[in-house]
């Protein structure tokens with residue numbers, strides 16, 4: 001099966017990201033280069049650049065490109081920052097963060113996805129990503145604090161350990177909802193006078209399952 005990934009990526013960037021208001025030039029450049037088709041099963045490679053989430057096995061999904069771009073832009077990652085991701089899934093979002101120059105710590109609860117993502121990221125030469133199998137709602141205490149935290153699964157609340165593990169001036173982006181499969185994307189900024197919350201938009205993520213999840 002032949003795809004022309006470079007052309008598909010260019011179209012994805014202009015038709016799905018720029019047209020919907022993604023402006024961060026570094027995010028656009030990274031997503032324009034990263035081979036998203038290598039993060040899905042070969043049978044789905046042809047659909048990898050479509051405007052949709054795709055199944056990655058174990059009942060989980062790789063997020064729609066626009067959502068990856070939006071969350072990456074909201075995080076405002078600078079090179080050298082320490083970033084925690086909860087919900088490794090395919091490893092695509094981790095790879096975007098690593099390409100933005102972050103030192104990435106990512107946690108996945110499903111062992112099979114965790115192993116596959118680790119192998120995939122290493123095979124792509126992305127060595128600044130640490131992958132752990134665990135309940136990510138507990139964060140990664142031994143590596144904290146984190147400059148940025150991103151949660152790519154939706155739960156009923158913002159897990160308290162994550163706010164605790166966020167550095168001063170840190171930013172946390174997370175989908176939160178009172179019912180499953182329908183959430184609001186929340187940005188938490190940790191400022192000297194306490195955390196500031198803002199709502200970004202409605203989203204639909206798979207469940208965040210764990211002690212501070214569903």
Ligand code: SAH
Nearest residue numbers: 087089090092093108109136152208209210
């Ligand atoms: N960021 C991923 C997509 C995530 S899908 C990508 O780029 O492909 C959401 C993932 O969160 C699923 O793989 C699911 O198993 C995982 N997940 C759900 N609850 C979790 C938890 N408590 N800790 C870690 N991972 C969790």
